[in-house]
Amino acid sequence: MNRYLRTATSQQLLIAAHVSQQSNPLTHVDVNRFRTGQGPCRANLHKWSLAQSPSCDCGQQQTMNHIVDTCPLTKFEGGLDLLHEADVDAVVWLESAATAALAK
Numbered sequence: 001m002n003r004y005l006r007t008a009t010s011q012q013l014l015i016a017a018h019v020s021q022q023s024n025p026l027t028h029v030d031v032n033r034f035r036t037g038q039g040p041c042r043a044n045l046h047k048w049s050l051a052q053s054p055s056c057d058c059g060q061q062q063t064m065n066h067i068v069d070t071c072p073l074t075k076f077e078g079g080l081d082l083l084h085e086a087d088v089d090a091v092v093w094l095e096s097a098a099t100a101a102l103a104k
Ligand SMILES: [Zn+2]
Pocket: 056, 057, 058, 059, 060, 062, 066, 070, 071, 072, 073, 074
């Protein structure tokens, strides 16, 4: 979908976000991970002995809340409240910044 996003119009993005919400539960799962704080952030991975450090690339502890609300590298403008609306910006953020932060 990332290749598609580079050339899509805003109307196409709205349709893609709607389709994503309807057919891909991953977005809702990811939002719930941020809401509950139980996703694979480094603080949790460190707590579960799956990462050597709980630190984010910005130097602070990387909790799920940190990724969405306070990290200068990844925060989502509008925070968790707007993320719940799962609009185009939220879907793009989940598929780019959040995915990149959690993949490290
Ligand atoms: Zn950070």
